[in-house]
Amino acid sequence: MDCNRCGEEAVMHAAYSGQHLCADHFRESVEKRVRRRIRRDDLVPQDATPENPETWVIGLSGGKDSVVLTKILHDTFAEDPRIELVGLTIHEGIDGYRDKSVDACVALTERLSIHHEVVGYEEEFGIRMDDVVEDDPENMAACAYCGVFRRDVLSRYADDLEADLLLTGHNLDDEAQTALMNFLEGDVEQIAKHFDASLGPLSEREEQDEFVPRAKPLRDVPEKEVALYAHVEDLPAHITECPHASEAYRGEIQQLLYELEENHPGTRHSIIAGYEELASIATEEYSGDDGVDLQECTQCGSTTTREICRKCSLLESLAE
Numbered sequence: 001m002d003c004n005r006c007g008e009e010a011v012m013h014a015a016y017s018g019q020h021l022c023a024d025h026f027r028e029s030v031e032k033r034v035r036r037r038i039r040r041d042d043l044v045p046q047d048a049t050p051e052n053p054e055t056w057v058i059g060l061s062g063g064k065d066s067v068v069l070t071k072i073l074h075d076t077f078a079e080d081p082r083i084e085l086v087g088l089t090i091h092e093g094i095d096g097y098r099d100k101s102v103d104a105c106v107a108l109t110e111r112l113s114i115h116h117e118v119v120g121y122e123e124e125f126g127i128r129m130d131d132v133v134e135d136d137p138e139n140m141a142a143c144a145y146c147g148v149f150r151r152d153v154l155s156r157y158a159d160d161l162e163a164d165l166l167l168t169g170h171n172l173d174d175e176a177q178t179a180l181m182n183f184l185e186g187d188v189e190q191i192a193k194h195f196d197a198s199l200g201p202l203s204e205r206e207e208q209d210e211f212v213p214r215a216k217p218l219r220d221v222p223e224k225e226v227a228l229y230a231h232v233e234d235l236p237a238h239i240t241e242c243p244h245a246s247e248a249y250r251g252e253i254q255q256l257l258y259e260l261e262e263n264h265p266g267t268r269h270s271i272i273a274g275y276e277e278l279a280s281i282a283t284e285e286y287s288g289d290d291g292v293d294l295q296e297c298t299q300c301g302s303t304t305t306r307e308i309c310r311k312c313s314l315l316e317s318l319a320e
């Protein structure tokens, strides 16, 4: 098949748009969607100046999504003195998995000359995910522990680096899965929180004093296209899956979405469009009444709804 725009040989066909694109036009179309998302989400504030630049911290795991996001942000803002990019990589202590992806992150940030920080659970908390899984004192999935530690590292480093924004590489498939999971769980308050934490224009979100705002500029791009972009651009991405990955429910939803998309191209886009509109309405409904009292953890001082934060209590039970 030929490219719809220039007649070169097409490298991709998107059933949801009917387009066939060659490598150059495909690249351009991905970049355009990311930049449009950055504009629509109002990510570059009016008052950002070269003297008072914004610091954007990118959660860089070394997987294709975060690698592609970093590359496109770099190409977009390398010449823009209002935005400073920092890559932040977390090493969870997972043998045979994380070391290689950290290598990919180092290779990429060196190639692009981006400031890069690597933080390990071992240095931060004295634990490794491989041991946590073995120990499992709370009888939980690996990702339940890992997510608590990751959030802690991200928010502390975002503070230390004086981040204005924390960006992650969630793609269209990830976001459509999360949206569908939240719908199916019937948790509208969760949907409102999702909006304020990471979706929608920054200016429309409810202010969250304690947390650095998040953004997901890759969320209009399907997973397959992110992978193809990484391939076409020859980016150093690490592909293997984490050996402790265990989100069974998400796996079921993913399967369901593959089938729906196959039979009804465009389903993921329409789920996300409807979800974000509903989330924006829900956030108004719940605004100002979060009903929780935030306090400081008596052990580490981080913001929490209880006396001792979740991270500290997990670390305690792991130490027993």
Ligand code: SF4
Pocket (backbone or CB within 6 Å): 092, 129, 142, 143, 144, 146, 147, 242, 243, 244, 245, 246
């Ligand atoms: S898949 Fe789960 S255990 Fe593995 S790195 Fe991700 S959150 Fe951690």
Ligand SMILES: [Zn+2]
Pocket (backbone or CB within 6 Å): 003, 004, 005, 006, 007, 008, 021, 022, 023, 024, 025
């Ligand atoms: Zn073309």
Ligand SMILES: [Zn+2]
Pocket (backbone or CB within 6 Å): 297, 298, 299, 300, 301, 302, 308, 309, 310, 311, 312, 313
């Ligand atoms: Zn704590």
